[in-house]
Amino acid sequence: MAYDVHLADRVRSILKYAGECSEKKMFGGLAFMVNGRMCCGVLKTDLVLRLAPEEAEAALREPHTRPMDFTGKPMKSMIYVSAIGTDSDQALSKWVESAVKVAQGAPPKSSRQAAKDRRTVSSSSATRGSGIPKSASMRTTRKRD
Numbered sequence: 001m002a003y004d005v006h007l008a009d010r011v012r013s014i015l016k017y018a019g020e021c022s023e024k025k026m027f028g029g030l031a032f033m034v035n036g037r038m039c040c041g042v043l044k045t046d047l048v049l050r051l052a053p054e055e056a057e058a059a060l061r062e063p064h065t066r067p068m069d070f071t072g073k074p075m076k077s078m079i080y081v082s083a084i085g086t087d088s089d090q091a092l093s094k095w096v097e098s099a100v101k102v103a104q105g106a107p108p109k110s111s112r113q114a115a116k117d118r119r120t121v122s123s124s125s126a127t128r129g130s131g132i133p134k135s136a137s138m139r140t141t142r143k144r145d
Contacts, residue, residue, distance in 0.1 A: 003029040003042040007086065011040060011047070014096045019104065027070050034103035040096055043070075045083040047092070049099045053077050059098075077102075 008030050015021045015032055022033045029043030041048040048068060051059060056077045059065055064085030068078035086092040 002044070004045045004083070007045065007047065007083070007092075008042045010086075010089070010092055011042060011096055014093055015039070015100070018100045034100055035106075037103040037106045039103035040099040043080070047081040047086050047095060049079050049081065049095055050102060051077050051079065051098055052102050052105075055098060055102070 011032060015034065018034050018039070020035050021039075022036075024031045024033055026038070026041060027043060027048070029041050029048065031041035031048070032039050038050050040050065049056075049059070053076065056079055059079050059081075060067060062085070064082040066080050066082075067074035068080050069075070070078075081095055086095065
């Protein structure tokens with residue numbers, strides 16, 4: 001199991017009032033998107049949060065938190081909260097609601113950016129393992145004049 005299904009269900013119950021929400025498999029876990037922006041996620045038993053830079057700095061002083069270093073170096077404004085830090089529903093709500101505020105405060109993605117994101121995802125997954133270079137597959141998805 002790549003992520004704690006029970007924790008994901010608890011996060012879903014908090015996000016049902018957050019506006020337009022969707023889920024996407026990311027970083028080997030599950031990410032929750034609010035208004036097209038990554039808000040939070042679940043990776044193994046950890047909660048992943050995207051916070052404002054000053055909030056992330058303050059959150060890292062809280063117990064049971066650490067920088068998200070998925071790539072080998074800390075990612076700006078991204079933190080992990082361990083399972084102990086999300087034990088209570090009150091604690092989980094506090095963390096998730098902080099991330100929701102950031103996602104809702106971000107400017108909405110333009111339809112052009114959203115289309116670009118979809119094209120990148122669909123073209124890379126379609127060509128995975130096909131032996132066709134990504135650049136060649138991208139050429140086929142572009143609109144011809």
